[in-house]
């Protein structure tokens with residue numbers, strides 16, 4: 001199991017009396033100890049002040065100092081973490097130091113960590129109502145999972161790696177409501193685990209993580225959680241007329257799967273939110289073959305579906321009062337004698353015909369049938385998540401997810417959820433004027449819209465299958481994984497999605 005199984009809990013009591021292997025304390029720029037750190041400093045005869053005055057740590061953001069021997073308190077060691085300038089201490093800085101502190105705690109001799117970081121208030125220019133104590137507890141929990149995660153399932157010496165704390169406790173603002181602080185941990189743990197699951201599935205190579213593997217994951221979720229999983233095989237998809245989805249999988253030896261996960265946490269009468277995630281377990285491009293460089297990264301082409309798995313698991317684990325359906329069309333896109341050819345025309349489940357001018361624009365082909373199928377659940381809202389276009393990487397880079405939709409309220413709600421979690425999205429226009437780029441001489445539409453505005457024309461294509469819904473589309477091609485030395489799945493946008501669903505459930509009840 002590479003998903004961290006560290007126990008994360010709140011702790012109360014006099015800090016100097018609490019036993020642990022490592023106590024995490026904050027120092028701001030210009031050698032300013034946080035209020036909690038000052039108390040500890042007093043208890044240990046000014047040891048922290050004297051180390052700081054000797055120049056061991058100045059409080060610069062991200063700097064750390066491990067103090068191994070300490071008397072006057074029960075903690076074995078102290079980790080001082082620099083938080084930068086106090087008047088510049090915002091949500092991003094808070095997340096960053098939380099991450100830093102936990103990564104520095106990954107040593108074999110540290111089993112039990114107590115972190116006081118959730119006690120830090122953000123500087124005045126940040127809305128204290130938004131970034132309340134519960135936000136800080138939740139984010140500290142998610143950050144802990146983030147820095148504990150590593151992909152070692154396929155390394156042969158993974159058993160040796162025991163250098164992760166088994167227990168992390170957070171102290172917190174005791175003026176904050178204890179019940180909500182507890183809820184913040186519960187939700188933080190569920191979200192942290194959901195993100196880890198999304199990373200784990202994303203990182204799995206294409207020879208292991210194929211459509212059948214994803215289907216098995218969905219069945220496994222249904223074993224431990226109140227989730228109903230249904231898998232549709234190719235024969236059933238054939239009966240439903242999913243000609244677009246099946247045309248993609250025809251070029252692969254792996255059978256396609258349509259995975260459905262239902263979680264019913266809300267009222268019986270409440271229409272569900274449906275999440276549809278692109279589950280392309282490997283995208284070679286098909287006959288319109290991709291160039292060889294970095295083609296390995298196309299194992300990440302199922303990260304949309306991974307975020308659906310992570311979100312459904314998180315929502316079910318935190319028992320969120322909402323009805324949620326996750327739908328994952330899953331296939332490979334390979335070149336083959338039986339694969340789609342440029343110029344082929346296929347008929348989608350909606351009845352609309354599609355001329356496939358580029359077999360590498362396959363994501364929209366599997367998504368359109370899944371979106372049509374979603375009608376079965378009478379969704380109140382439908383959100384698809386897909387590594388859909390290289391163009392979104394050009395437009396927004398790796399910081400913002402592309403967001404387009406046919407309902408402005410939904411778009412604004414998603415932007416908000418991204419803002420508060422910093423799993424951010426940015427809206428692109430879905431104007432009618434772009435639709436003409438999809439005109440085809442031989443079918444109802446082409447599957448590509450030319451060089452210009454590739455992310456928008458991809459969304460235009462999907463919009464033709466979502467006319468009856470409040471719908472939004474998240475293009476995560478730039479945000480779902482990192483390249484280079486830190487190559488790996490990010491677990492985005494699980495945080496954005498869970499935040500959106502939690503807020504929605506709250507405003508409904």
Ligand code: BES
Nearest residue numbers: 358360361363387388389390391448477
């Ligand atoms: N999975 C890719 C999108 C992608 C490309 C994600 C590069 C991340 C990095 C998608 O299936 C694809 O190939 N899209 C094409 C569409 C084009 C043929 C209209 C693209 O973006 O090049």
Ligand code: MN
Nearest residue numbers: 283360361362
């Ligand atoms: Mn492709």
Ligand code: ZN
Nearest residue numbers: 280283301363
């Ligand atoms: Zn793709």
